[in-house]
Amino acid sequence: MTKSGVTLSLxxxxxxEECRLSGExxxxxxxxxKNxxxxxxxxxATMHIDRKPGxxxxxxxxxxxxxVIDRSTGEAINAYIFVAVLSSSKYAYVEAFLSQNQECWITAHINAYKFFGGVTRILIPDNLKTGVERVSWYTPIIxxxxxxxxxHYGTAVIPARVRKPKDKPNAEGTVGVISTWIIAALRHQKFFSLRDLNEAISDKLYEFNTKPFQKKPGSRLSTFLEEERATLMPLPKVQxxxxxxxxxxxxFNYHISVEKMNYSVPYEYIKHKVA
Structure with missing residues (x-):
């Protein structure tokens, strides 16, 4: 049934046909x-798994x-939305960036840790090139x-397996909710800078985190403050x-060029590749 085009009738x-051939x-x-x-x-069948706080x-x-509208040209530039979710309390952080490159990816993590006021012991990203160089079922290369x-933050990176969204269900679920609660809610507004967009996102994010749960008491924020914040590892003194x-x-002149600047290295490394 998981294969394309396969139906119960087929x-x-x-x-x-198998029964007729076997005489059954x-x-x-x-x-x-029914069977x-x-x-x-x-x-x-599924079972809910409670995650340990922190x-x-x-x-x-x-x-x-x-x-985001460019003031000078009027061109609409797409801003990408980063989402970080604590697995236990479901407390979320959201920020917009003009790119999905590595600089934005790392900056998003730094800002998320500052927002939460601490660090979890495990970090679960998707298999993006900005996070994982080589995908492997057993030992992915980070x-x-x-x-x-x-x-630097003392956390272990454990990427979600390829095509296994249940490895990070809270991020997957929150992405869908945030798409409605924040992104869709801002669809009628025009933003002329990334700062304006992130200020609007921050207001909507507060509403999202303080919205009461439907099937249990409290909210994401209250659960975070009561159960999870104290269990996070402290932030390093320097980000x-x-x-x-x-x-x-x-x-041969024992120099390498980086962004049009030359830097000298020991002559023993001539014609060798260095990082």
């Missing part, structure tokens, strides 16, 4: 469907964008800058500073 016809009497179509529903009910932070980019940032890595070949 499976029933194949099942009937097949179920009628209605009984076949399938009984089977699906059992195999698709343990996980799930991060992702929202699929929808919000336009981007060097992203790895340095996680070491992480982004470092950009580049591979360069040492020339």
């Amino acid at each position: 499976l029933w016809n194949e099942y009937c 009497i097949p179920f009628m179509y209605t009984q076949f469907c 399938y529903r009984d089977f699906a009910t059992v195999t698709k 343990e996980q932070l799930e991060v992702d980019w929202a699929g929808q964008t919000t336009p 981007n060097k800058t992203y790895h340095e940032m996680s070491e 992480y500073e982004l470092a950009t890595w580049k591979i360069a070949t040492v020339q």
